[in-house]
Amino acid sequence: LAQKARVSVVPLHDNQTAAGQVTIVEAMTMSRPVVATRCIGSEDYIKHGETGLLVEPYS
Numbered sequence: 001l002a003q004k005a006r007v008s009v010v011p012l013h014d015n016q017t018a019a020g021q022v023t024i025v026e027a028m029t030m031s032r033p034v035v036a037t038r039c040i041g042s043e044d045y046i047k048h049g050e051t052g053l054l055v056e057p058y059s
Contacts, residue, residue: 003030010036013057021045028052 008027012020021041027034028045034052036042046052 005032008032008034010034010042012037012039012042014039024052 005027008023010020010023010027018041020036021044024034024036024042024045028051034046036046036052036054037057038048038054039057042054046054048054
């Protein structure tokens with residue numbers, strides 16, 4: 001399923017484990033655009049507007 005996706009959307013919470021960050025990295029290795037929640041950890045991998053998009057929590 002992930003291989004057929006055009007975009008990866010990763011909704012995260014600040015209290016989540018590293019599983020969300022692993023999902024971000026997996027999507028990036030498949031050259032997929034990533035949209036994720038701006039939270040602890042996601043900003044380590046995604047530069048908004050360059051390597052993906054970060055959205056504010058609960059938006």
